[in-house]
Amino acid sequence: MSAVGTHSKGAGGRREASVLLAAGNTRLVSIFGSIDDDGERWVHYIVDVDSHEYRLFSEQVKGSIASVTAAAPGAAWYERELHDLFGIEVEGHPSLQPLVFHESWPADIHPRRKGQVGGDYRFLKVQGEGVCEVPVGPVHAGIIEPGHFRFSVVGDTVLHLELRHFYTHKGIEAHFEGVPVMSGMMLAESVSGDNCFAHAVAYCQALENAFGVSVPPRGRALRLIGLELERMLAHIADVGALCGDVAFTVPATYTARLKEALLQASARVTGTRWWRGVARPGGVTRELAKEDARALGSAVAAVAHDFAELAQMILETPSVLNRFESTGVLSSNVARALGVVGPVARASGLKADVRRDHPYGRYRTLTLDVPHYSSGDVLARARIRMDETAMSARLIADAVETLPAGAIAAAGPWDGSAEGFSAVESPRGELLYFARVRDGRIRRCHIKSPSFQNWPALPLAMPGNIIADFPLINKSFNLSYSGCDR
Amino acid sequence: MIFDVAARSLTSKSVLIPVESLLGDCSGSRMPAVDPGHLSFDSARQAIESCPTSALRMVAEGERRQFIMDYGECIGCGYCLGVGDGLMRPAGKVLHCGVARAALIRRWDVATGEELLADDLVKEGAAEEIRRLFGRALNIRQVDAGSCNGCEAEIGALTSPYYDLERFGIHFVASPKHADMLLVTGPVTHNMAEALRNTYEATPSPRLVVAVGACGCSGGIFSGSYAVRGGIDAVIPVDAYIPGCPPTPAMLLTGILRVLGAEMRER
Structure with a gap:
């Protein structure tokens, strides 16, 4: 199975998890709540020990729980979410302010709690001579998702940035409950629209782990093609957007063209531009004929070739380097403390990549040389995306050439009861689904999104930078709002 | 360098899609279309059962039944394509873009297969x-x-x-x-x-x-x-x-x- 870990249930689950987190070789992956058949509340901790073993600890909540934020600062948002969604009191949390529910949230609308939720929110007040507050959002200037940024500046220089998100909170985890496992696919595909295939595969893998179903080799190879294609789309678009943000519009437009070429190639061979509806528990739904595989392979190769040349030109342009270098530095210490994942982590000296650390599907047969940089600036995050685009193209070429014969999907006993979790390396980093199934229907689904993990790191890359560089720095993180807010 | 990028852009072939090829084109969207030639009570019922949203439904109007395809609710999952005796097929053209909500709801008389047209388009x-x-x-x-x-x-x-x-x-x-x-x-x-x-x-x-x-x-x-x-x-x-x-x-x-x-x- 893919990326399976051990599961401990019992009274000391939280303590065990916090001991591991304090020891230093363990990264916090996720914290989430659930309610069992007797109406009792549980809290679950998923950690990653020594970067190669996922462990899940569960504990029934009696009264309140103690915060683990001191040992693992990345826990802060998870515990606030737990408080908002499950009404669990977290003792010793540095700031248990509402995260999910805003002031305007209607009274008596909550999946599990009664009365008014949300309530007042206080932004940190930065005081001193010449300090101004600049509010930005939720409605932004570009074609992007909604979120609120509150800057405290002196002149152009940012002293402090505070995020207020969850404008796109759709209650997706609760909406999963009661849905037949097959229909859950559609919800998973609509958590973060530009990473829809990664979400679909992570959801499928959680179910496959739960029910002990093994995806046939051809199905695994086709999934890899989809996952790497999605990574190419995301990274190419990100590099283009970074160029756009420094007014280098020609490569910005050129990348839009490369991206569209990949989308059209996908549509021609799969009937869908974004690989929606392609994954299903047990494998994939679409066969890829030999000539279609070849056509897709050559489209990918052509785009990768053009993009590599373009990337080289971008990196040789002094006005670009001037803006990218030493801008928005996220130090490796901060990245590690917050448990940052994906390209952002790899640009700050961490070598985390689920494909290598917790291999799944076809990645288990591959040896990956994961690129990483240590400078933690916009340039490092751009270079990671350039390198990984080339790597994804090579992985697709290899999969297309050595596409195994046989079935594309395995049948499953999906109408039973089971639970499991699994992770994939989405374009934004570690994406994990936990699924509990009762009689073929989802009883609880938790989504650990890389964006939820990485958003708290963005404000720590801002101080000392000028506010005009914020769009560039934000774009270099390129986090999903909907994926975070769910 | 910046001039290489500009030179490259100037020598690239245009990829602009002419407007007549774009209008109504829905390839890659997974939208289904109804083939009224295959409409029967049974095929309609099978298609409706396969639909995980309420995009496909049937209503009774007196003695007659109407089969409804609501594009405003369809997410293009494709579950209806394999069932219902060829009633649903992938759409080549979807002309109902930029219309009133009511015009996204298409109706057919189950007995005759005749489409009952909605006349209200954009305000x-x-x-x-x-x-x-x-x-x-x-x-x-x-x-x-x-x-x-x-x-x-x-x-x-x-x-x-x-x-x-x-x-x-x-x-x-x-x-x-x-x-x-x-x-x-x-x-x-x-x-x-x-x-x-x-x-x-x-x-x-x-x-x-x-x-x-x-x-x-x-x-x-x-x-x-x-x-x-x-x-x-x-x-x-x-x-x-x-x-x-x-x-x-x-x-x-x-x-x-x-x-x-x-x-x-x-x-």
């Missing part, structure tokens, strides 16, 4: 006035009222060299105060409802509102979630709707041009 008022004042020049402010970002990814593609919305005199602008049209994706969440209303109020009249995507048209698969108010028209008045999950750039362009009446004038 003409605001569109007419914007045409009169600005010709075809149109400023669009895009608003995400809670979407998964799938629609945004496709709306963003409209400015790419393949679609080049600017060739029609249509621009995306940074503020609702500069906009003639709000292009809104959904579903509208509780946390975004107030911001959406404020954005609408900030848009000067005459203004058009176009709801985009299954979630924008109807709330889509998030209908019924505690955190979701519904489609865009649950919060602000909507002039026209573009279906799809997500709508492709061609469908978006078809919808926007239809709202402006440009498509009709060019034909």
